[in-house]
Each structure stands twice: as C-alpha cells, then as structure tokens.
Amino acid sequence: MDLQPILGKFALILFVLMIITGIIWCLDVFVFAKQRRRAADAALAEFDARTNKLTAEGIKVDSTGKRAEIEASHLRQPTWIEYSGSFFPIIAMVFVLRSFLWEPFKIPSSSMVPTLLVGDFILVNKYAYGIRLPIINKKVFDIGDPQRGDVMVFKYPKDMSQDYIKRVIGVPGDTISYENKRLSVNGKPVAYTPMDDYLDDQHPVYHKQFTETLAVDGATRAHQILNTDGKRVFDLGTVENFPHREACDYSYDKFTCIVPEGNYFMMGDNRDNSADSRYWGFVPDKNIVGKAIVVWMNFGNPKRIGGIQ
Incomplete structure (x- = not known):
C-alpha cells in the first residue's frame, strides 16, 4: 500500500454510525418524544385529578415541585437515545467534512x-x-x-x-x-x-x-x-x-x-x-x-x- 488513510476504513465506519445514530435521532424526534409527551400529560392529569379530589375532601396537599418532577421524569430521554442524539450531529459533520471537503492520510x-x-x-x-x-x-x-x-x-x-x-x-x-x-x-x-x-x-x-x-x-x-x-x-x-x-x-x-x-x-x-x-x-x-x-x-x-x- 502506497498510502494509509487515517484509521483505515474510517469513512465506512462513520457512515454506518451516522446512519444508526441518525435513525435513532429521527425516531426520537418524530415518535419517542411524542410518546413521552403523551405519557407525561396523562400522568399530570392523573396527579391534578387526585390533588383536586383531596382538596375537595378538605385534605391539604403540598404539591410544590411535585408536578414539575412528574413531568421531567416522563420526558427524560433514555440514556441510549440521549447519547445517540448527542453524537449524531458531530458524526454527521465529520462525515461530510471528510467525504466532501478534506481527508487526512499518512x-x-x-x-x-x-x-x-x-x-x-x-x-x-x-x-x-x-x-x-x-x-x-x-x-x-x-x-x-x-x-x-x-x-x-x-x-x-x-x-x-x-x-x-x-x-x-x-x-x-x-x-x-x-x-x-x-x-x-x-x-x-x-x-x-x-x-x-x-x-x-x-x-x-x-x-x-x-x-x-x-x-x-x-x-x-x-x-x-x-x-x-x-x-x-x-x-x-x-x-x-x-x-x-x-x-x-x-x-x-x-x-x-x-x-x-x-x-x-x-x-x-x-x-x-x-x-x-x-x-x-x-x-x-x-x-x-x-x-x-x-x-x-x-x-x-x-x-x-x-x-x-
């Protein structure tokens, strides 16, 4: 071999990683995020109904911060989705730069x-x-x-x-x-x-x-x-x-x-x-x-x- 690409099959590896993380990112934006939003809305509605019922019965309920906690827990991304979404734009940028603009060799x-x-x-x-x-x-x-x-x-x-x-x-x-x-x-x-x-x-x-x-x-x-x-x-x-x-x-x-x-x-x-x-x-x-x-x-x-x- 007269020339060595940096990291060998790096272009193919980047392409595969970009496709995988891109699919996960798209699924999260268009599917999983909406599912989490619906689940959060349902949990909040249930919490509000329970709080209102207890209040009507004369029971004092301290809901300070509880509502925000319930919403955050349901909207939180799973770790594998969070990491994939974070890496996707970086991998895509590197892939584009390396594939269409400049590529390093040794x-x-x-x-x-x-x-x-x-x-x-x-x-x-x-x-x-x-x-x-x-x-x-x-x-x-x-x-x-x-x-x-x-x-x-x-x-x-x-x-x-x-x-x-x-x-x-x-x-x-x-x-x-x-x-x-x-x-x-x-x-x-x-x-x-x-x-x-x-x-x-x-x-x-x-x-x-x-x-x-x-x-x-x-x-x-x-x-x-x-x-x-x-x-x-x-x-x-x-x-x-x-x-x-x-x-x-x-x-x-x-x-x-x-x-x-x-x-x-x-x-x-x-x-x-x-x-x-x-x-x-x-x-x-x-x-x-x-x-x-x-x-x-x-x-x-x-x-x-x-x-x-």
Missing part, C-alpha cells in the same frame, strides 16, 4: 521522496476535481481536472481498496516518453536543473536530485525528483498487462505512452523507487480521490508542516 512509503517523506500526515482536497459520492466514489458534480504536476491521491487500479499517491505527469491525450531517466511530454523534453545530492534519512544512500519543470497551460510548475545511480530506467520484466497497454511502446531502456481519454499517467518523485504508471498502467478518472495540498504534521520532524509543491 505517508508510509518513500515513493514520493523528497516531496513527501515517510511519516508525513497530509491533507487531501476531496472537491478539487469534482464532488464524489462517499464510499462508492462516483462523481456527481464536475469542478476541475487534474493538471500536470499535481500530487494526486487515487484508488490503485489493481486493488480499489488501496489508496496511492503519485504526481500527475500526463493528462488525457498527452504523449509521455521516458528515456535515460528523462521525460518528454508531447515531444518536448522536460527541463531538469541539477541540485545537491539528497541523503535518504532512512537509508544511508545518496540520490541524484533535480528540479523537474513541467509545462502547464502556458505556465510551468517545478518540483524535486530523485534518481539513484546504478538503477535502470525501469524493469521491463515487471511491466504488467494493464488496460490500454496497446497505447504504450516499451523497449529495454525507453517507453512511450499516449494517455487515453479519461485517464492519467502517474509517477513517483523518487523515480527509481516507485511502482507507478510505468508498471501497472493508467489511472482512470473514476479512481481519483483528491489533490494533496498540505503536510499538516510529521511527529518526527515538525518542520515538515507546509504546502505541497
């Missing part, structure tokens, strides 16, 4: 180093590319499309239960070529600027580091990528037979892919240590979860907090 692997490190907690914008129904992830309202350079979270095409995070390299219609560890997009070589070597904190290995600049709608977007000396461009033997495989042409040290309509070509920034579209294919639009926008915590390195390029 980075468990190094495929996006140096942009994202192991242990980073990130926030994903769920509406950046459209409003999708929770659980089934079906788009119901279009807002925007992924652009080259976006860091995007998506459902792994080979296992929809897993969430992956990579960088968008190719959008529908793009021709993506990769040779000698350098990209070309639509026949134009991508610009690379050498940087100081990058030392992997988890492994005592230096990587070649570059600033990679992608063209996006007449502008440019820059980010850092890593290459590892001694590793091949890609391992041809591990390329799978994925959907639209015919849109790609592979050789020993080069490949070219034309991104099909409704699909995206994704690569990790740690280029020689990332399983991505080079190996398992394109990401369909229906698999998109959202756009990674910020690192909101890394308990081992709080300086990591900030926006994602």
